[in-house]
Every structure is written in C-alpha cells, then in structure tokens.
Ligand SMILES: Nc1ncnc2c1ncn2[C@@H]1O[C@H](COP(=O)(O)OP(=O)(O)OP(=O)(O)O)[C@@H](O)[C@H]1O
C-alpha cells in the first residue's frame with residue numbers, strides 16, 4: 001500500500017516538474033496556446049479554400065476532427081524527446097539511484113503529457129469554435145469524442161516512453177520527428193482516402209489516425225463520418241479506437257516499465 | 266571495528282565483447298574517502314554504477330552501507346548519493362526547483378524539501394542564481410548543484426564520478442572544500458578521478474584500477490613509497506644535457522626521463538646523497554641550476570603502475 005502511495009505521490013511530483021518547466025519558459029506557454037490556434041487557421045483557410053468535402057458541408061467542420069487526431073499523434077514525439085533527454089543527461093539514472101518509486105517515472109511522464117494534451121485540445125477546440133466548427137450531437141457524444149482523443153493520446157504516450165527510453169539519445173530521437181508527418185498525413189484527417197492509390201488507401205484506412213478522425217466525426221456529427229460502405233475501422237471507428245488504445249497499452253506499459261527498470265543493466 | 270561502508274568482491278561486468286570489470290575488489294572504511302584512479306575505459310564509471318544500484322554485476326557481489334546492492338537495492342538507495350560523470354539536473358528548471366523536486370522524490374515532506382533546498386543553496390553559494398533556469402548556469406555551478414542534489418537527505422555514502430572534470434581550479438577547490446566538509450560530518454566518499462592531485466588532496470586511500478581490476482591500493486604515501494623517491498636535476502646550460510644524462514645513469518642505473526633542461530630519475534633502493542650527485546655533476550663539468558630529491562607525485566606512480574601493466578601484456 002505504501003508502495004502505491006509513493007508511486008502516486010512521486011508521479012505527481014514529476015507531473016509538477018513538467019508544469020514548473022513551463023513556468024521557467026514563458027515563451028513556451030505562448031507557443032503552447034498559440035500553436036493550436038494557428039493550426040486551425042492555417043489548415044482551415046489554406047486547405048479549406050481548395051478541398052471539397054465529400055457529401056458537402058463546411059471544410060472546417062470536416063477538418064477539426066482531423067486536427068484533433070493529428071495533434072494526438074504528433075504529441076508522441078514530445079514524450080519520446082523528454083524521455084530520451086532525461087536518459088541521455090543522466091537524470092533518469094539519478095531517479096533510479098534514489099528511493100523514488102520505480103513506476104512513478106513512466107507514469108508521471110505519461111500523466112504530465114495527458115495534462116498538457118488536455119490544455120492543448122481545449123485551446124484547439126476554442127479556436128475551432130471561433131472559426132465555425134460545432135459539435136452537433138449533444139453533450140454526451142461530444143464528451144465521448146474528447147475522451148477517445150485523450151485515451152488514444154495516453155496509450156500512444158506509452159509507446160513514446162518506450163521508444164524514448166530504448167533509444168536513450170535525445171538527438172537520435174529528434175531525428176525521428178520527420179517521420180511523424182507522413183504517419184498523420186496518410187490518413188483521412190485532411191482529405192478523404194478514396195482518391196488515394198489502392199495501396200496507399202489501404203494504409204490510410206487502417207491508420208489509427210483515421211480511426212480517431214472518423215470516430216470524432218461520428219461523435220461530433222461532423223461531415224465525413226461512417227458512410228456505410230467504408231473499410232471496417234472507418235465504419236466502426238469508436239470500437240477501432242478503443243481496440244487500438246487497449247492494444248497499445250497492453251504492449252507498451254509492460255514494455256516501458258521493463259525498459260525503465262532494466263536500463264543499463 | 267565496524268564493517269567497511271563499501272565492499273566489492275570480484276566484480277565482473279561485460280558489455281558485449283568489452284570487459285569493463287574483471288574481478289574488481291574494493292573496500293572503503295566508514296568515514297573515509299577512497300579515490301579510484303584509472304585511465305579512460307578502466308571501468309571506474311561501471312564500478313560506481315554497480316555500487317549505486319544502477320547496473321548489475323555479471324559476477325561477484327558488493328555491499329554498500331551493509332546491504333547487498335543487487336538483492337537489497339531498495340535498502341541501499343535511501344542511504345547513498347550519486348553524482349554522475351555529467352551534471353544530471355533539469356536544465357529547464359531553476360536550481361531551487363531542481364532541488365525541491367529531488368527532495369520530494371527522495372520522500373522528504375514538502376516543507377522539509379523546501380527548507381533543505383534553501384539551506385543547501387545558501388551553504389554552497391548558489392542562493393543568488395537559485396531562481397534562474399539551470400540551463401544558463403556555468404559548468405562549475407551546475408556541478409555544485411549536482412553535488413548538492415545528493416545531499417538533500419544526508420547520505421551515508423556518496424559516490425562522485427569525476428566530480429571536477431572540466432572545472433577551473435577555483436571551482437575545483439570549492440568542490441574539494443565541500444567534500445571535506447561532508448567527510449568531517451561522517452559521510453563516506455568514493456570518488457573516481459583522473460586528476461591525481463585530487464586524490465592526493467582528498468583521499469585517505471587510493472585504488473588504482475586498470476582494465477577492470479585493482480592493480481594497487483594504499484594511502485597516497487604508501488603508493489608513492491612503492492616507486493621510491495625521485496631525483497630532479499636542472500642544468501644551467503642545455504648543451505650539457507647529454508653529459509648530465511650520462512652522469513645520472515651512472516649514479517642510479519636508470520635512464521632519466523627526457524626534458525628540455527630538467528632531468529628526473531628514480532632513486533635506487535639504497536638511496537643517494539645529494540652531495541654525491543653534486544660532486545659527480547661537477548666532476549663531469551655540468552653546471553647544475555638545481556638539484557633536488559623529492560617524493561614522487563601520484564602522477565608518476567600512476568604512470569608507472571599503468572605502464573608496467575601495459576608492458577606485461
Ligand atoms: N553501457 C555500455 N555499453 C557498452 N560498453 C560500455 C558501457 N558502459 C561502459 N562500457 C565500456 O566499458 C569500458 C569501461 O567503461 P567505464 O565507463 O566504466 O570506464 P571509465 O573508467 O569510467 O572511463 P572514463 O575515464 O572514460 O570515464 C569501456 O571500454 C566502455 O566503452
């Protein structure tokens with residue numbers, strides 16, 4: 001029982017560390033708040049001027065679920081960088097040589113990312129509302145969509161913890177950043193997948209980014225949701241996101257914990 | 266009386282094909298400073314990591330503060346502090362925030378963690394910078410912060426891996442003073458270093474390791490005694506250097522270490538009288554600016570020890 005208490009308490013200390021880092025860098029708070037708004041404007045008005053929404057409707061209505069999904073995925077990189085940074089600077093070793101609860105480090109890191117994600121998504125939603133995006137299906141489905149976003153983000157952050165620790169070198173992890181873009185772009189986030197070549201479309205349809213986008217479109221009642229003739233993950237997007245999250249957690253929680261405990265052994 | 270604070274017996278550790286440790290033995294009595302000397306790659310960091318519970322040995326065992334570092338790692342951790350080879354602090358946090366965080370993670374209450382952070386920042390001369398992010402601090406300040414991060418809960422055993430590498434002499438002196446204070450308070454310290462004068466200044470005992478094994482152990486004086494005294498001769502005129510070499514070779518039977526004007530030779534077992542040296546030089550027509558007998562530096566001991574090892578293999 002005391003072990004659990006320390007895990008929670010140390011985890012919270014590490015979440016507090018992330019907040020303290022922001023306090024030390026006010027510029028970053030501005031970026032954190034501005035970036036989602038800029039993305040909404042950029043994608044909304046640049047792409048929005050050229051892309052026709054399948055089945056009609058406003059592009060910004062179509063776009064917002066895609067943007068939510070995109071930031072959910074790109075956030076993984078931040079987690080990787082943080083973990084690899086701590087590993088390469090010896091901070092991780094210091095934690096491991098202290099009486100700190102063993103599981104607090106990965107749990108604290110993923111918890112902190114979830115908190116940051118909540119703020120980010122809230123700002124993005126506000127920006128979306130400002131440019132005319134609306135959820136149409138009432139409170140519960142809307143909350144359900146945000147819950148799915150946070151769930152998948154949390155599950156993905158565990159993958160980030162594992163990769164960051166396993167690579168253990170901040171610069172090497174930095175080099176993975178360009179990979180994030182194609183992963184999010186080969187999806188239905190910004191354009192429908194049916195115009196893509198068959199092989200690319202297959203990848204895009206099964207991309208978890210697409211599942212999350214489709215789930216959000218369905219739950220928000222935005223255009224581009226399940227149409228009755230798509231591939232399985234896009235027809236049952238909520239189930240697909242739940243399955244993806246469960247699978248990621250089942251694989252990466254034990255794997256990350258193991259990597260953390262065994263580091264340098 | 267009491268058991269040593271740190272004991273390692275036959276530690277082995279390999280990384281792939283590299284044998285970092287091949288049967289390392291170490292023993293550090295409570296309340297003393299042990300200096301671990303060794304060239305690059307000798308296995309110093311690996312040894313410290315094993316003792317600080319970060320890494321497991323392949324064979325052999327070690328006890329720190331009375332507990333086995335593998336089986337009872339949980340009992341070892343609250344009693345040790347580790348300052349690694351690089352300052353392990355969060356650059357984006359202020360110095361104070363770093364210390365508070367490490368204090369909380371060492372399971373101090375919030376109030377105590379805050380108080381200890383303030384106390385230590387004051388005592389180690391970091392109070393002024395304390396509220397600026399550590400990323401903008403100088404190397405010496407960061408190292409000091411790294412050191413005091415280990416002191417929030419007063420450790421029984423402190424491991425310092427090259428605590429002053431890359432520091433200017435002033436910062437180095439400050440770290441030395443802090444280490445002396447800690448030892449005066451009863452902390453046992455194991456420090457690795459490549460600076461022999463550091464070991465000379467701080468260590469009660471020195472263990473020289475090379476290729477993952479201890480090759481000599483003793484007080485700095487004992488180690489110096491093993492290679493005997495040195496005779497240094499400075500010639501007034503460099504042209505006379507060759508003749509001086511001949512004289513010294515005849516006197517000591519050893520080839521002098523080459524220098525521009527100064528020659529240095531080990532003194533043979535039977536000893537030498539300064540007067541004999543001066544007379545012999547005079548006889549050969551060498552004008553000596555300076556002739557002196559002295560204890561060897563730890564540097565010379567170190568070079569001799571690690572050298573001889575090379576020659577044997
Ligand atoms: N995690 C690791 N993976 C692979 N090899 C390692 C690892 N850690 C140490 N080694 C190797 O083990 C040997 C001993 O390394 P160690 O860091 O203990 O030496 P050191 O005495 O601390 O050297 P230095 O003075 O350079 O700090 C080296 O050859 C090193 O390359």
Ligand SMILES: [Mg+2]
Nearest residue numbers: 309310311350
């Ligand atoms: Mg080292």
